[in-house]
Amino acid sequence: MSNVIALLTDFGLEDTYVGVMKGVILNIFSDARLVDISHSIRPQNVREGAFALMNSYSYFPEGTTFCVVIDPGVGSTRLPIAVKTDKYQFIAPDNGVLSYALSSINTDYQVVALENLDYQLSQVSNTFHGRDIFSPASAYLARGDVSITSFGQTLDKIFTFPTPQMSFSNNRLIGEVMHIDHFGNIITNIGQFRWMDDEHLKFDALWNSSIPPMTIDAQQANITIHSNTFHGISHAYHEAFRGEILVQIDSNGFLEIGANQEDAASRIDAQIGDKVMLKLVD
Amino acid sequence: MSNVIALLTDFGLEDTYVGVMKGVILNIFSDARLVDISHSIRPQNVREGAFALMNSYSYFPEGTTFCVVIDPGVGSTRLPIAVKTDKYQFIAPDNGVLSYALSSINTDYQVVALENLDYQLSQVSNTFHGRDIFSPASAYLARGDVSITSFGQTLDKIFTFPTPQMSFSNNRLIGEVMHIDHFGNIITNIGQFRWMDDEHLKFDALWNSSIPPMTIDAQQANITIHSNTFHGISHAYHEAFRGEILVQIDSNGFLEIGANQEDAASRIDAQIGDKVMLKLVD
Amino acid sequence: MSNVIALLTDFGLEDTYVGVMKGVILNIFSDARLVDISHSIRPQNVREGAFALMNSYSYFPEGTTFCVVIDPGVGSTRLPIAVKTDKYQFIAPDNGVLSYALSSINTDYQVVALENLDYQLSQVSNTFHGRDIFSPASAYLARGDVSITSFGQTLDKIFTFPTPQMSFSNNRLIGEVMHIDHFGNIITNIGQFRWMDDEHLKFDALWNSSIPPMTIDAQQANITIHSNTFHGISHAYHEAFRGEILVQIDSNGFLEIGANQEDAASRIDAQIGDKVMLKLVD
Numbered sequence: 108m109s110n111v112i113a114l115l116t117d118f119g120l121e122d123t124y125v126g127v128m129k130g131v132i133l134n135i136f137s138d139a140r141l142v143d144i145s146h147s148i149r150p151q152n153v154r155e156g157a158f159a160l161m162n163s164y165s166y167f168p169e170g171t172t173f174c175v176v177i178d179p180g181v182g183s184t185r186l187p188i189a190v191k192t193d194k195y196q197f198i199a200p201d202n203g204v205l206s207y208a209l210s211s212i213n214t215d216y217q218v219v220a221l222e223n224l225d226y227q228l229s230q231v232s233n234t235f236h237g238r239d240i241f242s243p244a245s246a247y248l249a250r251g252d253v254s255i256t257s258f259g260q261t262l263d264k265i266f267t268f269p270t271p272q273m274s275f276s277n278n279r280l281i282g283e284v285m286h287i288d289h290f291g292n293i294i295t296n297i298g299q300f301r302w303m304d305d306e307h308l309k310f311d312a313l314w315n316s317s318i319p320p321m322t323i324d325a326q327q328a329n330i331t332i333h334s335n336t337f338h339g340i341s342h343a344y345h346e347a348f349r350g351e352i353l354v355q356i357d358s359n360g361f362l363e364i365g366a367n368q369e370d371a372a373s374r375i376d377a378q379i380g381d382k383v384m385l386k387l388v389d
Numbered sequence: 390m391s392n393v394i395a396l397l398t399d400f401g402l403e404d405t406y407v408g409v410m411k412g413v414i415l416n417i418f419s420d421a422r423l424v425d426i427s428h429s430i431r432p433q434n435v436r437e438g439a440f441a442l443m444n445s446y447s448y449f450p451e452g453t454t455f456c457v458v459i460d461p462g463v464g465s466t467r468l469p470i471a472v473k474t475d476k477y478q479f480i481a482p483d484n485g486v487l488s489y490a491l492s493s494i495n496t497d498y499q500v501v502a503l504e505n506l507d508y509q510l511s512q513v514s515n516t517f518h519g520r521d522i523f524s525p526a527s528a529y530l531a532r533g534d535v536s537i538t539s540f541g542q543t544l545d546k547i548f549t550f551p552t553p554q555m556s557f558s559n560n561r562l563i564g565e566v567m568h569i570d571h572f573g574n575i576i577t578n579i580g581q582f583r584w585m586d587d588e589h590l591k592f593d594a595l596w597n598s599s600i601p602p603m604t605i606d607a608q609q610a611n612i613t614i615h616s617n618t619f620h621g622i623s624h625a626y627h628e629a630f631r632g633e634i635l636v637q638i639d640s641n642g643f644l645e646i647g648a649n650q651e652d653a654a655s656r657i658d659a660q661i662g663d664k665v666m667l668k669l670v671d
Numbered sequence: 672m673s674n675v676i677a678l679l680t681d682f683g684l685e686d687t688y689v690g691v692m693k694g695v696i697l698n699i700f701s702d703a704r705l706v707d708i709s710h711s712i713r714p715q716n717v718r719e720g721a722f723a724l725m726n727s728y729s730y731f732p733e734g735t736t737f738c739v740v741i742d743p744g745v746g747s748t749r750l751p752i753a754v755k756t757d758k759y760q761f762i763a764p765d766n767g768v769l770s771y772a773l774s775s776i777n778t779d780y781q782v783v784a785l786e787n788l789d790y791q792l793s794q795v796s797n798t799f800h801g802r803d804i805f806s807p808a809s810a811y812l813a814r815g816d817v818s819i820t821s822f823g824q825t826l827d828k829i830f831t832f833p834t835p836q837m838s839f840s841n842n843r844l845i846g847e848v849m850h851i852d853h854f855g856n857i858i859t860n861i862g863q864f865r866w867m868d869d870e871h872l873k874f875d876a877l878w879n880s881s882i883p884p885m886t887i888d889a890q891q892a893n894i895t896i897h898s899n900t901f902h903g904i905s906h907a908y909h910e911a912f913r914g915e916i917l918v919q920i921d922s923n924g925f926l927e928i929g930a931n932q933e934d935a936a937s938r939i940d941a942q943i944g945d946k947v948m949l950k951l952v953d
Contacts, residue, residue, distance in 0.1 A: 182625025
């Protein structure tokens with residue numbers, strides 16, 4: 108077990124929502140070690156939250172409890188759930204926000220509904236289950252003296268939404284923009300890639316198992332977004348001149364369009380969901 | 390006692406101000422457990438800070454020390470103070486920022502001025518008492534080995550400002566917008582409400598004791614802001630179509646105007662201070 | 672030793688970068704006490720990061736490890752380094768980001784390159800050394816059971832960039848805007864000043880040792896930025912009317928142009944790098 112509770116929400120930091128969740132957690136489990144993954148998921152964007160969780164959870168200590176609250180259905184019938192894998196524990200609404208992370212875990216996991224009122228605040232609002240349900244559940248589960256089955260009935264499956272489209276035909280990998288980061292780097296769902304040597308990349312399709320593994324010649328690849336085509340996949344920002352756009356592999360193995368010390372997304376007006384094509388050499 | 394020190398300021402997170410405060414606190418009390426309530430109170434908006442503190446403090450563990458720095462009068466004659474209630478401790482400038490929270494506490498409390506130079510940094514600037522006075526005081530008080538009377542003289546009363554206007558006549562409750570949150574939810578000072586059953590709300594005036602308690606029929610209420618009138622009080626966001634504006638009770642019992650997965654404040658151009666009217670059925 | 676690890680980056684809080692760094696650190700050193708100095712250094716602005724570090728590090732407990740990642744050269748040949756002074760430890764790229772802080776430390780310090788792969792993640796990306804190199808190094812160094820020389824070869828010197836220009840002639844101190852804070856206060860590199868009594872300031876040049884120490888009459892000084900000249904140096908914001916611009920000494924001893932409860936930088940359209948002149952009395 109770990110006393111780390113990692114928080115991922117769309118609550119922002121302007122309001123007191125995140126602070127209040129931490130107060131609730133510490134009131135139940137005073138030794139909790141609270142870590143913010145991010146609170147800036149775009150409001151109600153469950154899919155962006157799922158992508159963020161998938162790319163971050165595995166760096167946390169074994170036993171970490173993840174409290175994930177991107178919850179457009181708060182107050183409706185969607186269930187709050189707890190999930191226990193061999194290494195981690197997750198508390199979240201059952202709306203798909205865990206599905207990318209869980210799809211990357213090969214072992215079995217246990218799912219229960221958060222139903223037991225003993226592990227919720229005495230007053231449960233219709234608008235802030237982060238405070239009233241998810242924070243208490245995270246604290247009790249991380250504290251380690253409440254078994255997961257105490258929270259409620261076991262569920263056979265969780266809600267999953269379709270993985271982001273990635274297709275392959277005519278030597279073209281087609282995907283889309285998943286995230287634009289603080290620096291203006293454009294991160295796609297085309298991956299995962301790994302450098303084999305200075306010139307070649309190994310590709311293993313993360314999102315579509317019908318696409319075969321491939322070896323790619325980095326200098327022969329062309330990447331197109333909107334009407335812009337970029338030639339070759341670089342190793343690092345400094346291979347481009349300052350301000351020049353380049354394509355590289357991001358720190359999680361996805362194709363990324365960035366610029367050396369500039370904001371690529373502004374330069375080419377990229378948005379989440381835009382199509383991106385990677386044409387391999389014939 | 391608790392080793393939790395909860396911070397609420399208008400310092401933002403762009404600068405190093407909050408980080409430096411935490412360094413100062415840990416230098417004095419290495420076991421302090423620091424929690425950010427928020428640092429995004431609108432600059433120098435003491436009233437917004439007071440509202441945020443009132444809605445958050447009671448979720449924290451007993452014994453928590455709150456370090457509240459919204460301080461337009463830094464460097465002037467307004468006193469820095471410490472307040473000890475039966476459950477909590479507060480460090481703040483004496484400018485009213487504690488007054489809403491303290492008005493919700495029914496027991497006696499003790500107030501002292503922060504005068505003893507032994508519990509301040511050796512150099513006190515005129516612009517950053519958060520670092521020089523409030524952080525050290527929070528650390529010494531939370532550490533528990535310095536009695537509150539060691540900080541300075543006992544004060545008979547603290548500065549309080551008028552509570553936000555809420556009036557009642559002709560079956561109309563009139564209040565104002567107190568806060569607009571990260572999601573664009575418009576939170577008013579009309580409250581507090583609590584659902585009695587699916588159709589009825591219990592109202593107990595928080596801000597004006599001359600308004601009698603009432604039972605309200607949720608479907609018969611009309612809410613007006615600017616030239617927009619909305620009918621009925623909903624239970625949760627999902628009762629509206631996506632993008633539709635609805636009125637509900639926020640997680641602290643106040644009337645809130647929101648939208649299902651959209652930004653209500655932008656849609657109707659609401660600002661803090663705008664008048665809101667709740668017309669009850671005749 | 673202290674278990675405090677203080678983080679200063681330009682990663683922002685919108686993404687999961689900072690959260691992932693914390694996960695990596697806690698995975699290695701579960702008792703680390705993580706403190707955010709700021710993550711809002713302007714992207715790739717090494718000089719702003721250096722200024723922020725210089726103004727904040729000395730408030731942290733002795734033994735604190737600073738993990739400083741403003742790193743436009745990530746993936747290039749610039750070295751990652753560890754620096755140990757008599758009181759603190761620093762982990763950073765060797766790009767000058769430590770140079771202002773180290774220039775204010777009079778004792779010797781030790782510098783090593785971070786080369787030992789045992790103290791890096793097993794996969795090192797080309798874009799996120801904050802996660803792969805700097806976080807692990809901070810965790811191992813703060814944990815205290817890995818000596819600094821285990822990380823790699825000792826370096827004779829670190830990269831330093833020129834200190835910000837400050838010149839003195841004809842009774843005029845000329846400097847520039849270094850930072851604009853959350854409140855719109857305009858902070859210059861003209862300093863450091865310290866009040867001697869109500870009317871006089873002691874000046875000791877921080878950035879240019881050829882400028883002699885001086886005593887300055889606060890009421891006789893004129894400060895010019897763009898075409899605006901302000902008369903006299905005030906003690907605190909409240910000495911000006913609300914909204915009025917005033918010049919004072921910031922909490923780190925630098926000349927600051929601010930406004931009482933307003934945003935001075937917006938009012939006079941100040942930008943980082945703008946020239947500022949302080950004319951002393953003849």
